[in-house]
Amino acid sequence: MGGESGSKRVLCVVGARPNFMKIAPIMRAFAGSSSSLNATLVHTGQHYDVAMKHAFFDQLHIPEPDVDLGVGSGTHAQQTAEIMKRFEPVLDDVHPCAVLVVGDVNSTIACALVAVKKGIPVVHVEAGLRSGDRGMPEEINRILTDQLSDLLFLTEDSAKNNLAKEGIAGEKIHFVGNVMIDTLLHNLADAIPAKTSLSSMQLDSALCEKGRYGVVTLHRPSNVDDPAVLRGLLEVLARVSERTPLLFPIHPRTEACIESAGLHAILEKAAITAIPPQGYLEMLGLMKDAQVVLTDSGGIQEETTALGVPCITLRDNTERPITVEQGTNTIVGTDHAKIMACYEDVVLTGGKVGRVPDLWDGNAASRIVQIMHQWASG
Numbered sequence: 001m002g003g004e005s006g007s008k009r010v011l012c013v014v015g016a017r018p019n020f021m022k023i024a025p026i027m028r029a030f031a032g033s034s035s036s037l038n039a040t041l042v043h044t045g046q047h048y049d050v051a052m053k054h055a056f057f058d059q060l061h062i063p064e065p066d067v068d069l070g071v072g073s074g075t076h077a078q079q080t081a082e083i084m085k086r087f088e089p090v091l092d093d094v095h096p097c098a099v100l101v102v103g104d105v106n107s108t109i110a111c112a113l114v115a116v117k118k119g120i121p122v123v124h125v126e127a128g129l130r131s132g133d134r135g136m137p138e139e140i141n142r143i144l145t146d147q148l149s150d151l152l153f154l155t156e157d158s159a160k161n162n163l164a165k166e167g168i169a170g171e172k173i174h175f176v177g178n179v180m181i182d183t184l185l186h187n188l189a190d191a192i193p194a195k196t197s198l199s200s201m202q203l204d205s206a207l208c209e210k211g212r213y214g215v216v217t218l219h220r221p222s223n224v225d226d227p228a229v230l231r232g233l234l235e236v237l238a239r240v241s242e243r244t245p246l247l248f249p250i251h252p253r254t255e256a257c258i259e260s261a262g263l264h265a266i267l268e269k270a271a272i273t274a275i276p277p278q279g280y281l282e283m284l285g286l287m288k289d290a291q292v293v294l295t296d297s298g299g300i301q302e303e304t305t306a307l308g309v310p311c312i313t314l315r316d317n318t319e320r321p322i323t324v325e326q327g328t329n330t331i332v333g334t335d336h337a338k339i340m341a342c343y344e345d346v347v348l349t350g351g352k353v354g355r356v357p358d359l360w361d362g363n364a365a366s367r368i369v370q371i372m373h374q375w376a377s378g
Contacts, residue, residue, distance in 0.1 A: 008036045008376065010123075011096040011115075014065070015046035015083070015107025017056065018299055021280060022102040022125060024060040025182035025365035031063075033366075035373035040094060044083050044107040045070040055279030060183065076106060076137055083110035091118055097376055098123050101145060102179070104138040104319075109145050116148045125179060125368060127152035128159025129298075131319040135222075138298075142319070151375060153368050155180075155302075156322040156357060176367040177359030180299055181306050184284065185362040191284040194247070198275075207245050207273055210289040214244045216272070219251035220296040223314060227261035229334060230254075233314060234263055236336045237294065238270035240343050244291055245271040249278045292346045294339075301329045306360060310351025312342045327354035 010030070014023040023041070030039035043065035056062070069086040071079060083106065091099070091114065099115035100123040101108040112122045127146050131139050146152055146163060154160065155178040163173055194208035207213060216237060224230050237246060248267070250258070258264055267274055278286065284303075287293055293304050294312045301320050304311035305327025316333040323329035330352055332338040345351060359367075 008038060009094060009096045010037050010039050010098050010100050010372065011042055011090070011094055012039050012100045013042050013044065013087075013107055013111045014062075014102070015044040015111075016103075016105040019102050019105060019107070020056040020060060020062065021183040021299070022179045024062050025179050025186065026100070026102070026125065026368060027063055028061070028186075029365035029369040033369045033373070035369055037097070037369070037373055037376055039100075040066045040096070042067045042069065042087070042090060042111075044087070044111070045072060046079060046083065046105060046107045055282075059279055059281050060187070080106045080110045083107055084114050087111050087114045088118070091115065091120060096120060098150070098372070100125065100372075102126055104129070104141045104145070106137075106141065109141040112145045112148045121150040122148050123151040123153070123372065124149040125153045126155055128154050128163045128173070129156075129319040130159075130162045131317045133317050139319070151372065153364075153371075155360075155364075156320070158322065174367075174371050175359065176371070177361060177364035178302060178357075179364045179368070180302050181356075181360040182362050182364050183280075184303055184306050187281060187284060188288070190281055191288055192279075192281045194286045194289055197278065197282045197285060198247075198273075201275060203273060203275070208247065208286075208289070211291050212244070213290060214240065214246045214292045214294060215286050215290045216246050216248040216293075217251070217295045217297050217300060218248075218254050218314070220315065221253075223296050223334065224251075224254045224257040227257070227263070230257055230261060231263055231266070232336065233334060234258075234266040236339050237272060238266055239336075239340065240294070241271035243347060244343075246273070246294075247286055248272050248274050249276065249283065249286070250274050251277060292343065292351060294343075301327070304328055305354055306356055308354070308356075310346045312339060312346075314339070322357050323354075326357050328352050329354075 071082045098121045102125040152173045154175045157175045195205040198205045292310045296314045301323040305323045311329040313331045
């Protein structure tokens, strides 16, 4: 039951860039629903700068946050603690019937912890995903948030097995589809072509002929913090670029690691074009016309599957196995031979042919709001 009688406000939490694409369709679904539930948006400010706010909030038509906690960066412990301290007074002020969190960032677990300690139900969107690697901070956030949640919404049906093993009651669990794909389908017609993006940066737009270039993203600490691992990845990317020019939107963390390790020369000598972090519509345009995407991002594994673009994941595991089992994703780790073999398959055969998973149809957020309405009215 969702709180006291008459209390029909859901506090929706967004914290970091991976959350923005997930919260946009949920806020839109609440706004367009006849449900008695009303959504209040809290931005923790875990990731925040003016450029990224424009590139995501404005492009995705996310409403201005009702509350901005302005937490900023810090260690995992500092950031989590600061979010908790600043979020508690918001709960005391709003008295929501539920707190809805998305994904697996520090804001997700921090706000879930505060809510459950105050007896407020927690709703977790994108629940049940597991990589099996507890060395990833996100894995800890996923596991703990799911344990605290009263409603758990799944992007893939197989995630039920993970939750069942962890003792979570089946009546709490609902397979609704993927809100990330809601956002992708809603915005696909407005994706900014790669040529337009490169021209705006005064770069050669001939680099991005449809189906003849690749896209790279790297940001995982396991890939970028160790100079030897980072060097190895850049070297194999340079080999790939000999046949397929690569566009590389560089994450600030990765840029700092490349700089400190003195590895810029590898990029400069290769057909790899480093560009600043991109907005959502720009990144969508880069990916949809690419021959291949090489990444360590979980969200991009899902987006490439929805777009039908081959994805080579530079990690040893994934919390999104459906992208491998049904989609266009292949896990290769950081092994040069595996990366090159997978890339050769893309060049020779067009890459892995997948299908769009069940319920990745653009209606996940509507299902979430409908189920929450029934739950809060029960």
